[in-house]
Amino acid sequence: MPGGVPMSWMVKWPGAYPVYVASANGAKFTDVDGNSYIDFCLGDTGSMTGHSPAATVAAIREQAGNGITVMLPTADAAIVSRELTNRFGLPLWQFTVSATDANRHVIRYSRLLTGRSKIVVIDRCYHGSVDETFATLDDAGDTVAREGNIGAPVDPALTTRVVEFNDLVGMEAALAKGDVAAILMEPAMTNVGIVLPNEGYLDAVAALAKKYGTLLIIDETHTISVGTGGMTKFHNLKPDFLTIGKAIGGGIPTGTFGMTQEIADAIKAKVELEIIDTGGIGGTLAGNALSLASMRATLTQVLTEENFSHMIKLGTSWSDGVDSVISEFNLPWHCSRLGARGEYLFAGSAPVTGRQAADAGDFELEQYIHLRLLNDGFLLTPFHNMALMCPDTTQADVDAHTAAFRAMCKDLVEA
Numbered sequence: 001m002p003g004g005v006p007m008s009w010m011v012k013w014p015g016a017y018p019v020y021v022a023s024a025n026g027a028k029f030t031d032v033d034g035n036s037y038i039d040f041c042l043g044d045t046g047s048m049t050g051h052s053p054a055a056t057v058a059a060i061r062e063q064a065g066n067g068i069t070v071m072l073p074t075a076d077a078a079i080v081s082r083e084l085t086n087r088f089g090l091p092l093w094q095f096t097v098s099a100t101d102a103n104r105h106v107i108r109y110s111r112l113l114t115g116r117s118k119i120v121v122i123d124r125c126y127h128g129s130v131d132e133t134f135a136t137l138d139d140a141g142d143t144v145a146r147e148g149n150i151g152a153p154v155d156p157a158l159t160t161r162v163v164e165f166n167d168l169v170g171m172e173a174a175l176a177k178g179d180v181a182a183i184l185m186e187p188a189m190t191n192v193g194i195v196l197p198n199e200g201y202l203d204a205v206a207a208l209a210k211k212y213g214t215l216l217i218i219d220e221t222h223t224i225s226v227g228t229g230g231m232t233k234f235h236n237l238k239p240d241f242l243t244i245g246k247a248i249g250g251g252i253p254t255g256t257f258g259m260t261q262e263i264a265d266a267i268k269a270k271v272e273l274e275i276i277d278t279g280g281i282g283g284t285l286a287g288n289a290l291s292l293a294s295m296r297a298t299l300t301q302v303l304t305e306e307n308f309s310h311m312i313k314l315g316t317s318w319s320d321g322v323d324s325v326i327s328e329f330n331l332p333w334h335c336s337r338l339g340a341r342g343e344y345l346f347a348g349s350a351p352v353t354g355r356q357a358a359d360a361g362d363f364e365l366e367q368y369i370h371l372r373l374l375n376d377g378f379l380l381t382p383f384h385n386m387a388l389m390c391p392d393t394t395q396a397d398v399d400a401h402t403a404a405f406r407a408m409c410k411d412l413v414e415a
């Protein structure tokens with residue numbers, strides 16, 4: 001394996017080599033040397049349920065003995081679809097292997113339905129390895145390839161228009177040309193630090209989408225941290241499509257997209273049965289029986305209101321702990337909160353745009369913080385300073401982090 005890792009970006013973990021895991025349960029894991037850690041990364045949300053939640057494992061065990069993938073629906077598919085409707089409001093659902101796939105598919109459908117070429121994304125967004133999203137704004141406000149974008153099939157300016165988060169003037173300008181098929185966005189940014197929407201921003205984006213005949217895709221993959229129905233339920237959003245993956249499978253690869261009845265009818269009218277399998281929407285293992293069994297158990301028994309209230313309480317407590325240290329040492333840092341998630345940046349106030357959040361990053365300092373906390377027995381996501389709580393996280397875990405974070409900040413200030 002190049003770099004000694006099964007996927008290239010895993011070399012980003014701090015230190016000469018990543019920790020190799022022997023076992024993971026609940027909010028903790030043990031490495032192959034026998035060291036144990038409190039896990040605030042939780043598979044970057046893939047294990048927001050805690051590692052190997054009992055109900056999900058029981059469902060997986062049962063399904064594994066009864067057919068893992070058959071390319072036919074199982075009864076769980078209907079149960080999971082109903083559960084997703086109850087949470088997010090959209091009546092119809094399709095299943096994929098990942099959130100990335102869900103985003104790719106709804107982009108294709110949006111182009112099909114509108115006959116338009118462009119996708120609007122938010123500057124510094126992340127929606128998986130989706131070509132249209134690896135674009136950014138240059139200093140002149142033009143859409144250009146994002147740094148690190150390798151092997152782009154075409155110049156991203158041909159497929160994409162980038163807009164700053166919380167910028168309604170920019171959004172209207174991007175839509176006004178009438179060539180935008182869809183807006184793909186997280187309702188709060190979570191992949192460049194946390195950036196929260198201004199009051200009324202999400203409703204105004206929805207209104208602009210409607211005004212210019214553009215479809216609205218809300219990606220709830222990370223923002224489900226605010227509660228069972230994510231920010232869509234919280235803000236009563238009415239997107240045309242909703243995408244999500246990661247946590248809803250309890251760690252088993254899966255993704256899904258929801259749509260309105262109107263969208264489903266329009267797709268049906270445009271897609272021919274004979275060639276439905278070669279249109280760019282697919283995945284042999286999409287909707288496999290194992291992933292649906294794990295989603296059924298995870299949604300109905302693990303990602304529950306009760307568990308969310310525990311996780312959100314601890315998320316608040318984690319951020320309170322970080323804030324108390326920031327103010328004790330008078331650091332020019334800011335901690336943002338998103339339900340069960342907290343994250344600090346190296347700027348004194350909350351960012352309003354992705355650009356501001358990116359400018360408040362410091363890769364070298366982050367590498368130090370991640371390595372130091374790892375040595376102290378805590379895992380944060382390798383990408384930024386984000387922590388997530390699961391149903392098994394305890395107040396003692398949070399307090400231990402606050403103490404370690406305080407000791408680290410004290411050393412940093414003294415150094």
Ligand SMILES: Cc1ncc(COP(=O)(O)O)c(C=O)c1O
Binds near residue numbers: 127186191220222
């Ligand atoms: C908001 C969002 N959408 C989609 C994805 C893609 O998820 P996956 O890599 O599981 O396909 C991610 C991954 O970090 C994400 O943060």
